[in-house]
Amino acid sequence: MLFVSDNEDTLIGNPTIEGAKVIATSLGEIMGDKIIVFKYKHKVRYRKKTGHRQIYTRLSINEIVKPGE
Secondary structure, eight states: OOEEOOOSSSEEEESSTTTTTTEEEEEEEEEEEEEEEEEEETTTHHHHHHHEEEOOOOOOOEEETTTTT
């Protein structure tokens, strides 16, 4: 983690904070928007249209634990 803060303390990592944790729950996988890939070469009649959808994992952040807790 780079930065942890509450009402009293502020911790800034350089580059990270050792011992800090994020506790999360996976909500499943979803598919992103479709990406169109179109390849074209002029004068040679070459055209190819493909695409794909990236799979993402949805997370729910339950708790952020500071070091030493």
